[in-house]
Structures are given as structure tokens and as C-alpha cells.
Amino acid sequence: MGAIEHGLVFSLMALGVFLTLRALDFPDISVDGSLPLGAAVSALLITKGYDQFLSVAAAALAGFGAGAITALLNTKLKILNLLAGILTMIGLYSINLRVMGMPNIPLLGYDTVFTPLESMGIPPQVASIGLFATFTVLVCVFLVWFFHTDIGLALRATGDNLKMVKAQGVNTDRMIFFGVALSNAFVAMSGALVAQSLGFADVNMGIGTVVAGLASVIVGEAVLSSSTVLKAVVGVVVGSMIYRLAVAYALSVELGPIKLSPGDLNLITAIIVVIALTFPGVRKKLGGLRS
Amino acid sequence: MIELQNIKKVFNAGTVNENIAIQGIDLKIEKGDFITVIGSNGAGKSTMLSIVAGFQTPDGGRVLFGDKDITKVPEYKRAEYIGVVFQDPLSGTAKSLSIEENMAIAAKRGTKRWFRRGVNSKNRKYFAERLKELGLGLEERLKANAGLLSGGQRQSLTLLMAAMANPEMLLLDEHTAALDPKTAELVMNLTDKLIKDMGLTAMMVTHNMKQALDFGNRIIMMHEGQIILDIKGEEKQGLTIPDLLGMFEKVRGVGITDDKLLLSK
Ligand SMILES: Nc1ncnc2c1ncn2[C@@H]1O[C@H](COP(=O)(O)OP(=O)(O)OP(=O)(O)O)[C@@H](O)[C@H]1O
Ligand SMILES: [Mg+2]
Numbered sequence: 001m002g003a004i005e006h007g008l009v010f011s012l013m014a015l016g017v018f019l020t021l022r023a024l025d026f027p028d029i030s031v032d033g034s035l036p037l038g039a040a041v042s043a044l045l046i047t048k049g050y051d052q053f054l055s056v057a058a059a060a061l062a063g064f065g066a067g068a069i070t071a072l073l074n075t076k077l078k079i080l081n082l083l084a085g086i087l088t089m090i091g092l093y094s095i096n097l098r099v100m101g102m103p104n105i106p107l108l109g110y111d112t113v114f115t116p117l118e119s120m121g122i123p124p125q126v127a128s129i130g131l132f133a134t135f136t137v138l139v140c141v142f143l144v145w146f147f148h149t150d151i152g153l154a155l156r157a158t159g160d161n162l163k164m165v166k167a168q169g170v171n172t173d174r175m176i177f178f179g180v181a182l183s184n185a186f187v188a189m190s191g192a193l194v195a196q197s198l199g200f201a202d203v204n205m206g207i208g209t210v211v212a213g214l215a216s217v218i219v220g221e222a223v224l225s226s227s228t229v230l231k232a233v234v235g236v237v238v239g240s241m242i243y244r245l246a247v248a249y250a251l252s253v254e255l256g257p258i259k260l261s262p263g264d265l266n267l268i269t270a271i272i273v274v275i276a277l278t279f280p281g282v283r284k285k286l287g288g289l290r291s
Numbered sequence: 292m293i294e295l296q297n298i299k300k301v302f303n304a305g306t307v308n309e310n311i312a313i314q315g316i317d318l319k320i321e322k323g324d325f326i327t328v329i330g331s332n333g334a335g336k337s338t339m340l341s342i343v344a345g346f347q348t349p350d351g352g353r354v355l356f357g358d359k360d361i362t363k364v365p366e367y368k369r370a371e372y373i374g375v376v377f378q379d380p381l382s383g384t385a386k387s388l389s390i391e392e393n394m395a396i397a398a399k400r401g402t403k404r405w406f407r408r409g410v411n412s413k414n415r416k417y418f419a420e421r422l423k424e425l426g427l428g429l430e431e432r433l434k435a436n437a438g439l440l441s442g443g444q445r446q447s448l449t450l451l452m453a454a455m456a457n458p459e460m461l462l463l464d465e466h467t468a469a470l471d472p473k474t475a476e477l478v479m480n481l482t483d484k485l486i487k488d489m490g491l492t493a494m495m496v497t498h499n500m501k502q503a504l505d506f507g508n509r510i511i512m513m514h515e516g517q518i519i520l521d522i523k524g525e526e527k528q529g530l531t532i533p534d535l536l537g538m539f540e541k542v543r544g545v546g547i548t549d550d551k552l553l554l555s556k
Contacts, residue, residue: 170396
């Protein structure tokens with residue numbers, strides 16, 4: 001996949017991370033498990049002969065369930081949000097293996113969401129960019145709408161000022177439930193599309209998801225001010241593209257005898273996030289995140 | 292209307308830091324009461340308010356709303372009939388949401404929130420009208436983020452929000468203490484006007500004795516987790532600061548050696 005495609009398809013994931021981290025102020029690590037969950041569910045259904053678009057919807061639903069579990073661990077069992085996410089992520093690793101029945105499902109030869117476009121004679125690269133862009137725009141429109149509904153307003157305020165929303169009669173447990181579940185639904189959807197685009201699903205494909213999402217969100221905020229919901233949402237998509245371009249560039253440089261490989265991706269991401277967090281302007285905006 | 296029955300609250304029970312914040316409070320708040328609450332630092336005023344609002348659960352006793360026991364009802368459910376304003380002007384509004392969005396959240400208090408648009412042309416008009424009553428020009432800045440407002444503007448907005456959606460009761464915890472004298476006066480007058488106009492029952496903690504005497508129909512003095520004075524009606528009219536200090540002395544059997552504990556100008 002090219003960096004643009006990467007940026008687009010992973011922007012769905014980044015939007016999910018944005019929803020929990022920024023709107024809800026809930027650092028949710030379970031997305032590392034729900035990305036491969038989406039891929040696994042989608043790949044399983046496709047190989048069983050189900051419709052490829054239906055498999056994306058099913059993946060989103062599975063992600064919603066995974067996020068719901070993290071939310072309930074946090075709100076009902078009072079487990080710290082970071083730990084709740086880690087527990088779901090670890091649990092999902094086993095579940096994903098169970099779903100797939102093996103660590104890897106190849107999708108070569110099966111119909112994917114790209115097949116209808118490609119069979120119309122559209123070049124594969126154009127087809128995938130067009131399709132990813134469509135999904136991204138749809139999710140952006142949905143999110144901007146959602147953030148302006150009664151529940152969306154209460155959800156944003158939950159991440160902003162917990163004391164205030166409680167005083168205003170908001171059931172914050174309910175907001176956390178909706179926010180985290182919806183976020184994981186987007187991430188799983190992203191996983192399903194990534195798998196169909198790569199041509200396989202793999203249990204290990206989720207490693208580093210949350211950090212990559214975080215990097216996209218931060219880069220987006222550094223580029224575009226997040227003064228309005230629309231700007232913030234578009235910023236995440238732009239951030240995701242820039243981040244993937246930066247990674248592609250980083251992987252292409254040769255440091256003397258050392259040539260970076262895709263295995264170095266997580267380290268590069270970690271470094272990008274650290275640099276972004278140390279950058280003064282960004283740091284100011286992120287006040288809450290670092291403490 | 293709201294009644295506290297033998298309320299106890301102990302922080303860090305069973306540890307060396309054990310702290311009995313409230314030791315057996317009985318208080319019957321009548322409909323239409325505007326109670327001012329005074330007392331030295333650590334007397335338990337904020338804790339008592341938190342117990343009424345549901346932010347804290349008492350370790351003993353009951354909280355009644357009418358004849359309903361609400362001791363275990365969580366704060367977000369009590370918000371349907373209780374509005375709260377805290378001391379910190381930043382704590383009552385969400386900074387990254389616009390003025391109108393903050394108000395939309397307040398307007399929905401006590402109803403289920405679903406997927407309706409939060410701010411629409413109809414409630415926007417209503418918000419603007421309410422803001423106009425503040426006389427701060429905020430009605431021209433509906434789309435500005437609350438984080439851009441000054442402390443006094445934010446506290447005024449918080450007050451308006453607390454009084455929205457027709458609460459039965461308003462709780463104010465030193466809500467003018469962090470403001471400069473002029474703004475404090477403005478917010479206090481606004482508070483009095485809202486309470487009168489809307490016929491609210493209110494309880495206001497203050498360290499400002501003059502404020503405590505000038506406003507309300509009933510005054511409560513707290514000391515070491517207990518209510519030691521409760522003066523209402525005619526008796527409260529014409530009460531002076533020396534009167535109060537004298538009464539404190541009589542009740543406690545000692546003079547207030549350090550009246551800074553009680554007074555602040
Ligand atoms: N969350 C808490 N944990 C432990 N102790 C607490 C807590 N909240 C209050 N206290 C203690 O309970 C006692 C009563 O505190 P409270 O805040 O109600 O006093 P107050 O009358 O509001 O004082 P002030 O005028 O300073 O605001 C104090 O001794 C305080 O230290
Ligand atoms: Mg206090």
C-alpha cells in the first residue's frame with residue numbers, strides 16, 4: 001500500500017483513537033486488539049462466503065462489543081482505564097486466534113470491497129484510494145454530526161470537565177460506554193479494510209495501533225488548530241496522512257550501514273510521539289495528556 | 292423540602308488521618324428558604340453541601356427529598372432537582388465547548404440524552420434571552436468557547452446553567468470567593484435575583500459575614516462538623532456581625548480568639 005492509502009485507511013482508526021483520547025479523555029489501549037479483531041471477523045466471513053461489505057459491518061459490530069467490555073470493566077468494576085484497555089487487548093489476542101482458527105488468514109482469490117470497482121476496469125490503486133476516501137468522509141461526517149447531538153455534547157464535556165457534567169445530570173458511565181464502544185467499532189472497521197486491502201488478516205497486525213493513532217492525532221493538532229469539531233476531525237485525517245508519509249520516509253533513509261526495516265516502525269512511531277509531545281506548542285495543548 | 296437526618300461523615304476512617312468532618316447534623320430545609328452558611332475553615336460546610344448534592348455519601352444518617360430517601364441516589368440523578376455552583380469559576384463549564392453548547396447540556400438536565408441536535412435555532416434564541424439578563428454581552432458570543440471567558444463571566448454562566456431546567460434547589464459553595472470584589476458583587480446580585488425570580492430554595496456557603504447577613508432568610512453557623520446556630524425569619528433581620536460573634540461565644544462557652552477564622556472582608 002502507498003502512504004496515502006495507508007494514511008486514509010488508518011485515519012478511521014485514528015478517528016477512533018481521537019474519540020476516546022480527546023473527546024472522552026480515556027486512553028484506550030484495547031484498540032490494539034480490536035484492529036486485528038475487525039480484520040479477523042472480516043476475513044473469516046469472507047472465506048466462509050459471506051458478502052465482503054457485510055463483513056465490514058460485522059467487524060464494526062464486533063469492535064463495538066470489545067469497546068463495550070473495556071468501558072464496563074472501567075465503569076462497573078472500577079478498573080483503571082489504562083488497565084481495562086490492556087486487559088481487553090490481551091483477552092482479544094486469544095479471541096482473535098479463536099476467531100481465525102490460525103494466526104493468519106490469506107484473502108487472495110476472494111472478493112473484497114475492491115473487487116466490484118476493479119471489475120469495472122478501475123485501476124487497483126485508484127479503486128482503493130477512492131474507496132478508503134469514501135469511508136473516511138462518511139465517518140468524518142458521522143462524527144461531526146454525532147459530536148453536536150445531545151449525547152455527543154455530553155460526551156465531549158465528559159472528557160473536558162467531569163465535575164461539571166455530573167452536576168449537569170450526565171450519566172458519565174453511559175458516555176464512556178458509548179464513546180469507547182463507538183471508537184473500537186471504527187478501529188475494527190479500519191482493521192477489516194486494512195486486511196482486505198493487504199490481502200490477509202494476521203493476529204499480530206494490531207501491535208502499536210494506539211500509539212500510531214496517538215501520533216496521527218498529535219500531528220493533526222500540530223498542523224491544524226482543533227478550535228472547532230470539524231477542524232479537529234479533519235485534522236486527524238490530515239495527521240494520519242502526514243504520519244504515514246513520515247514513516248514511509250523514515251523507512252527509506254539509510255543511516256550509514258543501518259537500513260531501517262518495517263520492524264523498526266514501532267520504535268519510529270514512539271520517537272515521533274515523543275518529539276511531538278516535547279514540542280512546546282503541542283505540549284501546551286496536551287497539558288492533560290502528559291500529567 | 293430537603294432534610295438531613297443525623298448525618299455523619301468521617302474521612303479516612305480507621306487510619307491515623309481519621310477526620311470526623313460531620314458529626315450528627317439534622318437540618319430541615321423548607322421550601323423557599325435561602326440559607327446562608329458560615330463557619331471557620333474545616334467546619335464541614337462544603338462536606339455538608341456535597342452530601343446534599345450527592346457528590347459525597349454520608350457514613351451515617353439519611354438525606355430526604357420530600358419524603359423520598361435519596362441518600363444513595365447518585366449526583367447525576369439528583370441534578371434533576373438540584374443545581375450546584377462551586378467556588379472555582381472554571382469548574383462549572385466545559386472550556387472546549389461553546390457557550391451555547393454548555394447551555395444546551397444544562398438545559399437537558401433531568402432528561403435522557405439521545406441523538407437530537409444539541410443546539411437548534413429555537414433553544415439558541417432562548418439561551419440568548421437568558422444570557423441577556425446577565426448584562427454581560429454574552430448573548431453576542433454564543434459560539435465562543437467557554438474557555439475564552441473571564442472568571443466572572445464563566446461563574447455567571449455557571450449560575451445561569453445551574454438555575455436552568457427548573458431545579459428545586461440551588462447549592463452555592465463560596466461561588467463568589469474567587470472573583471474580584473466588583474465582579475463578586477455582580478454575581479451575588481444576580482444570584483439573589485435568580486433565586487427570587489425563580490422562587491428557588493437555596494443554600495449558600497460564604498466566608499463573607501456581610502454577605503451572609505445581607506442575603507437570605509436564614510443563617511446557619513457550623514463549627515467542628517456541627518450546626519451550632521440556626522437563626523431564621525424576624526430574628527435574622529437586623530442581625531449584626533457583633534451579634535453573631537456574641538452568640539457564638541454563648542453557644543460554645545468560649546470567645547472566638549481568632550476571629551479571622553470566621554471573618555473575611
Ligand atoms: N476528600 C476529603 N478527604 C479527607 N478529608 C477531607 C476531604 N474533604 C474534606 N475533608 C476534611 O473534612 C473537614 C471538613 O472540610 P470541609 O471542606 O467541609 O470544610 P469547610 O467548612 O468547607 O471549610 P472551608 O471554609 O475551608 O472551605 C476538614 O477537616 C477537611 O480537611
Ligand atoms: Mg469549603
